[in-house]
Amino acid sequence: MSSATKTLELLNYFSASRPEIGLSQLCKLAGRDKATTYRHLQALEETGFVEQNPETKRYRLGPFVLQLAQTREKTVPRRSGVEAPLAALADVTGETSHVSVLSGLSVYPLMSCESPKHSIRAIIDVRTFALHATASGMCALAFGPAELLTVAQENLEVFTSKTARTSGDLASAIETVRETGFGRSNRTFEDEIYGLSVPIFDQTEKFAGAVSVASVAARFTSKQEPIIQQNLIAASRKITHNWGGKIPAAIEAVWAKSLSSSQIMEPAS
């Protein structure tokens, strides 16, 4: 491992719950020598990545990281972090895949990607995703801000015979999403579409959107389900990472539980 890598890795030990770290403490955390760590910190300080609190002598992240983040946000649009994982997802599932984002109290489509595998396939063509009737919407209700629920309840439009019609139906469906980690729309929005969806998170660890697979319902089998689920999770991890976020441990836990309870395939690399 290069010296530069070792130096940069020190920054991983700073977090909201451990914002300031002393030299000795950092040595213990990183399992490195004190002199080495000290020099690494010097390098980080020179370049503005960390600064030393003059009172406590401990180190904390410096103002330079703010600038870098600003530059990144100005120049790398969210779409670009989505393209590759979405294409991979569409490819491996053979079904139309899409990413939606939460903005305010609506869930908007950001990008969709169709697979050429079948000539009959789902087309994503909506302005916003109905919260109560789509897999993406259910993810938003389950993992997004609580205010969404009232918005959803005020607009329980009926799209198909399987659309949730009452607050009670909706609440129990949301509960299922929370327990499984997967939004699901079994013909609740369109008669021939079976949607499966997982949440995406941004740098604040808050719900930012969802990535979904919209299968042609007639093709959706219990054998495919875990494959789609596995790959949804992989896509969510990648996109979340690209957006500077982190999947909350609680979500990872329910995913693990969900998958272990079905006969699973080996995870993608």
Add this chain to the structure above:
Amino acid sequence: MSSATKTLELLNYFSASRPEIGLSQLCKLAGRDKATTYRHLQALEETGFVEQNPETKRYRLGPFVLQLAQTREKTVPRRSGVEAPLAALADVTGETSHVSVLSGLSVYPLMSCESPKHSIRAIIDVRTFALHATASGMCALAFGPAELLTVAQENLEVFTSKTARTSGDLASAIETVRETGFGRSNRTFEDEIYGLSVPIFDQTEKFAGAVSVASVAARFTSKQEPIIQQNLIAASRKITHNWGGKIPAAIEAVWAKSLSSSQIMEPAS
């Protein structure tokens, strides 16, 4: 210079105006060997600081910087205490306003705010403020730690025909800043910018940064000057307060003296 420092310095070449950089280009910019630069980029990529655009093969800032910034801001929430006063300052002056912070021996931009009033306006796009050539830098020299002076003297880069070129020039300019309470950059950094700046203080009553107005030089008149000065002072008071600091009485005194010697407008609320 340590290998880690050299690696980290590569990040300085990324900016809003140059968001993606190819290997060869970066070598030229940094004046380094290609193999070395390549390995440095590898280290940065491993740690998430940069990522490679798969289409162009060029490098850009990675998602990890977003997380770091998030952590820094949660920990040292300076940006949030700056937003409102800065917006107000830009609004009332009609010019680009910005706040810089001192970390170690460098002055970094923290936030800038442009006014929509004019279509020609200053853009703040630097990694650090030159101490001897910018209004913010002059504030740091005048009110910050004494060590800054030697740093400044060792790097008297000439930006325009009006940039200070000798230690003597610099020293007398600093003296003026101390006497007036205002950092000033009359086309010393860019030919068309006139900067005016006042210091900000933290909870230890030490110099923490500066708030500045970067006017388009052609628009800067002696009539506007006191207005800008008044509002700079108001902004500094608010930000200093938000950061838990207090303006030293000595500074308040020189400000009062500065303003009374010119015909003043009534202060903003």
Add this chain to the structure above:
DNA sequence: TTTGTTGGTTCATATACTGAACCGTTGTTT
């Protein structure tokens, strides 16, 4: 006083960094 922290420094050792020269690909010029 002793003992155990802390942040910071030194110096001999040898590890890991360096850069000239290399390769393979791509796109342009002739």
Add this chain to the structure above:
DNA sequence: AAACAACGGTTCAGTATATGAACCAACAAA
């Protein structure tokens, strides 16, 4: 189509540079 240039990426001998045990000095508690 051959020649050329510019690109990203790789190799390896040689040495510059990172390393860590041992060392301060300052401070706190016992």
